Amino acid sequence: MRIAVIGAGNVGGTLGRRWAERGHEVVFGVRRPAEGAAAVKGGGALPAGARVAAPAEAVRGADVVLLATPWGAVPDALREAGAESGALDGVVLVDATNPIAAGLRLDTGPKGESAGERVQALAPRARVVKAFNTTGYNNMARPAYDGAATMMCYAGDDVAAKATARELIAALGFDPVDVGPLSRSRELEHLAVLWIALAMGPGAGAPTLGREIAFRLVRR
Numbered sequence: 001m002r003i004a005v006i007g008a009g010n011v012g013g014t015l016g017r018r019w020a021e022r023g024h025e026v027v028f029g030v031r032r033p034a035e036g037a038a039a040v041k042g043g044g045a046l047p048a049g050a051r052v053a054a055p056a057e058a059v060r061g062a063d064v065v066l067l068a069t070p071w072g073a074v075p076d077a078l079r080e081a082g083a084e085s086g087a088l089d090g091v092v093l094v095d096a097t098n099p100i101a102a103g104l105r106l107d108t109g110p111k112g113e114s115a116g117e118r119v120q121a122l123a124p125r126a127r128v129v130k131a132f133n134t135t136g137y138n139n140m141a142r143p144a145y146d147g148a149a150t151m152m153c154y155a156g157d158d159v160a161a162k163a164t165a166r167e168l169i170a171a172l173g174f175d176p177v178d179v180g181p182l183s184r185s186r187e188l189e190h191l192a193v194l195w196i197a198l199a200m201g202p203g204a205g206a207p208t209l210g211r212e213i214a215f216r217l218v219r220r
Contacts, residue, residue, distance in 0.1 A: 116185025
């Protein structure tokens with residue numbers, strides 16, 4: 001697949017590198033490519049098949065676009081990627097963002113909308129799937145614990161788009177878990193808050209567990 005990664009942070013950098021290592025063509029879309037290249041390359045030389053470009057160029061011809069920016073940067077990132085001009089029409093848009101505000105609370109929309117639903121409103125003709133928002137980038141680099149896969153939940157309204165997201169999730173070694181329609185992004189964003197609270201310190205005297213923790217779905 002041709003994958004555009006919007007954002008050069010830990011999440012986008014880790015996922016993009018790992019997909020490139022598995023043979024996908026990956027283009028990191030950043031506002032200032034020269035500076036973005038340095039940020040992405042902070043993890044070492046880019047794998048073969050990966051490069052850095054401006055957002056509009058990165059999404060051109062992409063099968064999948066991963067949105068991995070801070071929440072406050074989402075409107076500008078989508079605009080620079082061409083959402084308003086139709087550049088994302090029909091594209092599988094994987095939303096890995098979390099609308100986390102001060103005090104580790106979720107900044108919901110005026111009607112209680114999730115970030116996933118608001119991304120869909122900003123790119124109305126994209127096929128949005130919520131995924132890669134419920135754990136840390138360290139687990140995206142190494143999803144297995146004791147040799148067993150940890151889970152990666154995803155949600156969306158388009159069946160074919162979810163199948164594509166599932167393929168990309170499984171390729172990294174996660175256990176893909178379909179949680180239903182895009183409205184379930186709300187629950188996934190709450191799950192992200194729980195992971196962060198456990199990893200960084202939930203307060204009220206509870207111990208900090210550190211980042212090397214992950215969720216697993218156990219089936220009988």
